[in-house]
Amino acid sequence: MPGANSAAKMTATPVTRVLGVSALAATALMAVLGLIVSPPDVIQGEAVRMLYVHVPSIWIAYGSFALTSTSSVLFLRRSRRRADQGRHYDRLAGSAAEVGVVFTAITLITGMLWGKVTWGTYWQWDARLTTTVLLFVTYLGYLALRRLPAEPTVRSRRAAVMALISFVNVPIVHYSVDWWRTLHQKASLSVGRRPEITGEMYWTLLYSTLAVTILATWLIIHRYRVIRLEELRDEEGLEALIASRLNKDVGSH
Amino acid sequence: MSAVVEFERAISVVGSFPVLTGLDLRVDQGEILHVRGENGAGKTSLLRACAGLVSVSSGNASVLGFDMRVDRRAPRRYIGLLGHENNLYRDLGVREHIEFRAASVGARASDTAAALEQVGFPQQLWTVPIGSLSAGQRRKVAIASLLVGRPQLWLLDEPHAALDTESRKNLDAILTEASTSGATIIFVSHESPGTKDIASRVVTMDGGRITEDPGAD
Amino acid sequence: MLTEILLVARKDLRVERRAKIALGQVAPLALLILMVFAFALDANTSLLERGAGGLYWLAVLYGGTLLIQRSFDVETDDGNMDALRMSAIGMPSLFLGKALALFVQITVLQLILGPGILLLYNVGVVDWALLFAAAIAGTLAFSVCGVLWGVMSAGLRVRATLLPLLLVPVLAPVLLAGSRAFETALGVRAGAGWTWAGLMFVIAAVHTALGLGAFGFLLEEG
Numbered sequence: 001m002p003g004a005n006s007a008a009k010m011t012a013t014p015v016t017r018v019l020g021v022s023a024l025a026a027t028a029l030m031a032v033l034g035l036i037v038s039p040p041d042v043i044q045g046e047a048v049r050m051l052y053v054h055v056p057s058i059w060i061a062y063g064s065f066a067l068t069s070t071s072s073v074l075f076l077r078r079s080r081r082r083a084d085q086g087r088h089y090d091r092l093a094g095s096a097a098e099v100g101v102v103f104t105a106i107t108l109i110t111g112m113l114w115g116k117v118t119w120g121t122y123w124q125w126d127a128r129l130t131t132t133v134l135l136f137v138t139y140l141g142y143l144a145l146r147r148l149p150a151e152p153t154v155r156s157r158r159a160a161v162m163a164l165i166s167f168v169n170v171p172i173v174h175y176s177v178d179w180w181r182t183l184h185q186k187a188s189l190s191v192g193r194r195p196e197i198t199g200e201m202y203w204t205l206l207y208s209t210l211a212v213t214i215l216a217t218w219l220i221i222h223r224y225r226v227i228r229l230e231e232l233r234d235e236e237g238l239e240a241l242i243a244s245r246l247n248k249d250v251g252s253h
Numbered sequence: 254m255s256a257v258v259e260f261e262r263a264i265s266v267v268g269s270f271p272v273l274t275g276l277d278l279r280v281d282q283g284e285i286l287h288v289r290g291e292n293g294a295g296k297t298s299l300l301r302a303c304a305g306l307v308s309v310s311s312g313n314a315s316v317l318g319f320d321m322r323v324d325r326r327a328p329r330r331y332i333g334l335l336g337h338e339n340n341l342y343r344d345l346g347v348r349e350h351i352e353f354r355a356a357s358v359g360a361r362a363s364d365t366a367a368a369l370e371q372v373g374f375p376q377q378l379w380t381v382p383i384g385s386l387s388a389g390q391r392r393k394v395a396i397a398s399l400l401v402g403r404p405q406l407w408l409l410d411e412p413h414a415a416l417d418t419e420s421r422k423n424l425d426a427i428l429t430e431a432s433t434s435g436a437t438i439i440f441v442s443h444e445s446p447g448t449k450d451i452a453s454r455v456v457t458m459d460g461g462r463i464t465e466d467p468g469a470d
Numbered sequence: 471m472l473t474e475i476l477l478v479a480r481k482d483l484r485v486e487r488r489a490k491i492a493l494g495q496v497a498p499l500a501l502l503i504l505m506v507f508a509f510a511l512d513a514n515t516s517l518l519e520r521g522a523g524g525l526y527w528l529a530v531l532y533g534g535t536l537l538i539q540r541s542f543d544v545e546t547d548d549g550n551m552d553a554l555r556m557s558a559i560g561m562p563s564l565f566l567g568k569a570l571a572l573f574v575q576i577t578v579l580q581l582i583l584g585p586g587i588l589l590l591y592n593v594g595v596v597d598w599a600l601l602f603a604a605a606i607a608g609t610l611a612f613s614v615c616g617v618l619w620g621v622m623s624a625g626l627r628v629r630a631t632l633l634p635l636l637l638v639p640v641l642a643p644v645l646l647a648g649s650r651a652f653e654t655a656l657g658v659r660a661g662a663g664w665t666w667a668g669l670m671f672v673i674a675a676v677h678t679a680l681g682l683g684a685f686g687f688l689l690e691e692g
Contacts, residue, residue, distance in 0.1 A: 076687060138639040145636065148626055151267060153308075158622050161684040162636065165618065168680065169640055172673060176643035180650065242264075242271045306555060326690075330558040338549030342481070344489040353481045357557035382488055398553075 026211035038204040047117040054110040056212035064100030069167035072160035090156040095223030127178040257437040262312035272298035274461035287452035295461040296441040300408040333404030339395035343384035358402040368401040388415040409440040478567025500533035522591040523652030538616035542624040561686035572613040596657035604651035607670035
């Protein structure tokens with residue numbers, strides 16, 4: 001069955017297998033480097049290890065959301081004339097947003113834990129933290145919109161427009177929140193001095209970013225495939241439906 | 254005779270359901286076409302595809318000379334579509350509503366009175382909010398809303414539903430007159446309209462295709 | 471184009487004039503919200519005075535969301551959206567017309583809420599010009615964002631929950647800016663009130679541009 005063959009191809013190719021194994025290995029090495037090899041910070045102590053997850057996560061989150069927006073623009077351009085064009089951009093936008101949301105959540109959790117250690121409180125009305133929460137909720141809304149039971153083309157188009165607007169909004173939100181915190185409350189709490197990042201810490205951070213990027217890429221590819229497979233399942237059902245409608249037709253004459 | 258609607262092997266998919274499955278249809282100017290078929294045969298979808306509300310994903314489709322696969326919005330302003338629903342703002346007065354519809358298709362609001370008289374809508378109800386009208390009266394307001402725009406192509410989904418015998422005859426007269434003055438009419442009903450069929454041709458749909466068409470070659 | 475914008479706006483306002491949802495239901499509800507805030511803060515006068523600006527915009531957000539919902543329920547009812555799609559009205563005109571009608575309705579809402587905070591929260595105005603500028607800027611931003619997200623969730627069964635989820639993160643900067651600008655105008659806090667008002671104008675402008683470009687995509691189906 002050609003359908004089954006292509007479906008099998010979609011879940012495993014040599015390239016993605018290698019990518020998957022590298023993601024696993026890279027993450028393991030990252031744990032070793034971050035937890036054992038790199039030294040504790042002079043001021044922040046062991047808590048600094050959170051940095052190796054926190055910083056790459058937010059970078060991946062922003063990167064994923066940028067990918068979502070770019071794909072959405074391309075999708076809107078391609079599907080302008082023909083509703084059935086550009087579906088792959090839509091799938092890419094969706095899978096990137098899912099991965100982005102997961103990494104935003106990781107950023108928030110590690111950020112709050114870090115806050116507990118350095119500021120003594122989980123939540124500080126820090127501009128970056130507040131912006132990130134709003135970003136998180138925005139893209140949760142985006143995913144909610146994508147999941148709705150509506151006509152696929154309508155849903156994709158609405159989601160693409162939303163992704164675009166949300167991305168334009170990121171600087172507005174960031175700017176206004178930043179301004180809100182700096183304009184009125186002249187730093188009541190010093191917002192955690194950034195640790196000096198040098199030597200092993202620097203290299204570990206750089207390496208972690210690479211490892212997490214590989215992991216995220218692998219995740220996005222797989223989410224893309226799952227979405228594609230779901231569509232294939234629906235399409236096969238569709239072909240069966242057309243066939244059964246036509247057969248019924250032939251049968252009645 | 255020039256073709257107003259021309260579909261060739263048209264396939265349309267709504268959601269994940271194929272509503273048109275390779276439909277062939279040609280309708281010439283001035284025709285009154287009656288499309289028959291059982292529930293779910295694709296009659297409503299055919300009307301919506303003609304109106305450009307449902308896209309044709311394969312095959313050819315042109316309406317009023319516009320290629321629907323290139324720009325399905327282009328012919329809309331020349332088309333009057335009446336679906337299952339009446340497309341009425343229930344909080345507007347009858348007259349207000351028709352004036353809005355007239356203005357929104359670029360027609361003159363001054364034709365409102367004539368349109369309401371033509372469908373036989375009692376004058377004392379012209380200012381009443383639509384929400385308080387009966388089903389039959391609403392249908393008449395909906396027909397008047399179309400009439401005021403003087404469409405070149407009428408697409409009507411069960412237009413006789415909810416109308417009494419007198420009003421049905423009246424509607425038939427309106428449609429016949431429109432077709433004589435050059436408009437094309439496609440209407441859908443799963444049964445005979447109850448009066449003498451005004452159609453110049455009757456086709457039957459089943460499974461998203463035309464299965465019986467005396468005009469096909 | 472102006473004719474079309476006014477046509478759409480007038481239609482929406484006529485619907486409202488007959489149905490009296492904004493005036494008869496949403497405005498009293500928003501006033502009630504102002505009262506309930508006082509319960510939450512235990513009628514602590516100094517707290518209420520300081521928070522008046524923020525509470526005001528929260529009440530506007532609440533009432534505004536209901537009005538946005540209503541604005542699109544009118545269109546999805548009885549298949550009216552189809553008639554709009556079939557009409558000759560351009561998408562930009564439709565967007566601006568609906569935004570204009572919302573602007574008027576949210577302004578009316580604020581004409582009731584404004585005196586509400588002055589009386590209930592015992593605040594005085596020190597800068598009327600700033601107060602009005604901020605109110606206008608905020609209302610503009612609310613209206614254009616509202617139409618944009620209103621059409622996004624229009625016709626979906628879950629719109630009642632989806633609309634606020636999508637709308638609030640986008641309007642968060644407006645709430646922030648509105649609150650700060652009002653606090654300055656009410657003399658509660660010295661600050662760059664005018665700059666905040668300016669920010670709201672910028673947000674309104676950005677979303678107007680986005681809406682003009684995207685509205686056609688959002689309204690079309692199939």
